[in-house]
Amino acid sequence: MGAKRNGASIRRRILARRLRELREQAGFTLEAAAPLLDTSMSRLSRIENGQQKADVHLVKSMLDLFDVGGVQWTELLELAREAAKPAWYRAYGLGDNSYVGFETEATQVQEYASGFVPGLLQVAEYSRVLYEASPLPRSAEDRERDLAVRMIRQERLQSDDDPLQLVAIIDAAVLRNPVGGRAVHRAQLAHLKTASEWPLVSLQVLPSGQGVHPALASGFLVLSFSHLGEPDMAYVEHALGATNLWKEPDVTLARLKFDRLRTLALAPGESRDMICRLAGEL
Incomplete structure (x- = not known):
């Protein structure tokens, strides 16, 4: 009874935290990473704080810049797709x-x-x-x-x-x-x-x-x-x-x-x- 309805709030928070950790592990500051990703520092900051959606293309660019591959690449892209889906309650x-x-x-x-x-x-x-x-x-x-x-x-x-x-x-x-x-x-x-x-x-x-x-x-x-x-x-x-x-x-x-x-x-x-x-x- 009752199929699962989609949500995005927590997945966006998870993605934001993991992207921030990857940037820091790669040794990039927000100021250094933003121009290399063709985005603004404020937008990147909002994404890393879970305040704004990160589209899959930007996430791919981030993973390339931070030298992330393999299973982690696949997991993060799937997480990005899930976080970007419109949640059921948006219609209300x-x-x-x-x-x-x-x-x-x-x-x-x-x-x-x-x-x-x-x-x-x-x-x-x-x-x-x-x-x-x-x-x-x-x-x-x-x-x-x-x-x-x-x-x-x-x-x-x-x-x-x-x-x-x-x-x-x-x-x-x-x-x-x-x-x-x-x-x-x-x-x-x-x-x-x-x-x-x-x-x-x-x-x-x-x-x-x-x-x-x-x-x-x-x-x-x-x-x-x-x-x-x-x-x-x-x-x-x-x-x-x-x-x-x-x-x-x-x-x-x-x-x-x-x-x-x-x-x-x-x-x-x-x-x-x-x-x-x-x-x-x-």
Whole structure:
């Protein structure tokens, strides 16, 4: 169920890092390499930072200049082709550096949700209510586009070809908040109960009355890219926007906080029972 959709964000980062390493190993500075490659130093810098696509012809020129051949030549050209492919979410107006771009290539998402149900577990009406309540000026068409993207992302939770593992911790207050009214609330709780039984989903509830805990300030996510050999990424959404965190100390702290929250949360079975109990009260 659900064929793999293409993404480019992480592959672009991998290619950028490897090209930068090859240039440095070959003893070239950016200033020296750029004119030899018939490009500008600023463009080469953006490519090496993963901010701009590197076309296959330029990558070939770089590999020639840096005296790279054999298996490495073949691997890097294939990586360049993969990184240059238009990602599926571009058709919905999203860029490669959007959260969706990174999630597309992740194998696991760990999320602590403190304000609302994780997007990957929201029913359509719940998502629609949140989009309509957003202070960002968006047309009805834009909101429906964003909703379509969210529904597409959710398919991976039941995909055989492109699976995404979700480990979610939801604050109990989120489950009691009747977003969208009683009918939407009931449908959302029913969906959480169903999704908690899927093999790729682990769902735990953080009960009320914890006092001080590691993530009082906000929810957060940790994305893993184990199949690509890339380090994890942390992501934090807040009232004024969102932040991607790549530095190892930041990501390590996020992982430690998440692990601590898992020990404080109810076990998956107990969490499912709580969700069923709350649904029965509606």
